[in-house]
Amino acid sequence: MAWRSRDRVAWSEVLPLASNAPSITGDGMFDAQQVALSGDRDFRERTSLFNVSFGFAVATFVIAIVIRRPDVIALGVPFAIIVGLALTGWKPVQGEVRVGVDSPHIREGDLFRLLVDIDAPTHRLDRVEVELELSDRIEAESTVRAVTPVDGGTTRRIAFPIHATQWGVARVPRIHVRVTERFGLFGGSVSRPLNLSIRIGMPEERSSATVEAERFRRVVGSHLSGDRGQGLEIADIRPYLPGDSARDINWRISNRRREPWITLRHPDRSATVVVVVDAHEAANEGHVEAQRRSVSAALALARGHLATQDPVGLLVVGHSVRWLPPRLGRNQLYRIADELISVSNVPRASLRMYRPPAVSNIGRETIVVAISPLRDPLMVGLIAELRSRGNPVAVLVPTTDNDVRFGVERPTTAMARRLAVIEQTAGLHSLRSRGVVVIEWGDEEPVTVVLEAITRLRRSMRKVAG
């Protein structure tokens, strides 16, 4: 269970575990990554405190002999004693650090915990300092640094409360570990890369509250029932005409009327829907918000259609193509949600791929709902191609009013911006002229405009059928 922000957790928790700690994933830790502390000579270095203490002890001894004053030795005695004790008690560092999260599903706004398990299989580790680096999208509630001892043969668990600030893929790219013995005279530190990715989903209320399944059912579930198709429900019968399929011949009626008649059927009530998401770059805050709304709308669409037994597919187009064939079921919704998270990590100035091979897998009767700011003419071309194949297509265009601009814009930049707007407008007109329903979706508008889009789509489909 994810930690909700309203559930306050302790500022710090350092929890001792049993000596025989269970396996990595069987201990409430997910996506665990390991760092070995054993057999590394980095941990056998003398610290500066050792050099200082040893030097001071030797210096006082030498000075006492040179100036013939034994009392000077008293100055260096504590240093000599501690150096001796540290040398005697030193043991090689052996251990392992594991880092993971406490929840398999994390959503934006959740407070979850990064768990760090420190194993000391043989000897006690007197002082272990652990520090994690965090990427964007996650923030430490208090700190990501801890200092703790670990007794030999035990595992010490440290829990850092972390706040998931933004949906997408967050990372813990690196861990720093420093181990010293009790006196701080021997030890060392290592810095290791971690491959810990944390997938942060959209908040539940954001994607579900906006589109109710029942409202979708009223609009989508029957929107093809007036047409002829290949479903099971019989709509009408009529005499055979050239071009009709022999499979549609109704043999009983044909036998009675002494001429071939065929059965016309309603199409299936469930319509296949493919959501196309433009994984556009997020160059400023306005674009980030548009990206968030795109994903939110895509998830809402998928959820609504899957709830009404419509197979839903997903095509994410951007620097790479991700294609999920239309399927039914809750697992498909999870797959779609997982794929949509990746939209947040679009590298800037990336090479975009268009005319993906998956386009040919989209059936001609499949409803296509594209969500794109239409800033790229290539995306406009892709949508136009889908429409030209006969697919009913609607496009949601998330627009934003707060396009952030920094400093004084150069004339060339301003001109480029105006040209881009003109190009976008031309693309919009081009799509509309092809019968694509294009809906501009402003900042303040709720996702319910998606419903209106589907209604218009229905009308456009009737035109096609007519």
Add this chain to the structure above:
Amino acid sequence: MADRGGRVLPAGRFLMTWHLDRLARVATGALVLAALLVGATAYLVLAYSQAERVLGALLVGALIVAIGGVVGSTTTAAFGLVVFGFVTTVATPGPIVMAVAGLAGFVALMLIDLSIVLRRAPLIDREIWTDTAATIGVAIAAGAVFFAIGWVVSSIRTWQVLLVAVGFAAVGACVRVVSARHRAAVSDAVANRHT
């Protein structure tokens, strides 16, 4: 500079910001304690000093120790202790005060080292405090024992020469035992590394 402790210095932050952050959040207690300890020792040395005008030099040493603590460098602090120790030697306050000064210097160094560990407000296990207190206690106790032994030996005139020789032999034996133990541990670690 030994351990600045800034391996994970956040991007875009200046070193001064890091120091202020460290001072303001956690390490202040350890640093203040170290400064008070050195200051009190300076006062003690001054009180038993047999030389004139050592106050300024003592304060310079204490100031360098404090600077070492603020910048998070045990090496700098140790340089301050060297100055402090030199002035203490010149002041000739007597063996007991010398031993107290040495002990205070070492504890101050430990506290400064601890303040470096406690940078950036970490989660701190309670055992860290008890371990530190125990370590300081052991250092004080062992120092007192060794000093007492030395004091007794130096006061026995008849057997002085013999006892001093035995003492040197004992120190040599201790060093030998310690080095053998350490060498065994190192070879053990190397063997584990190869396996």
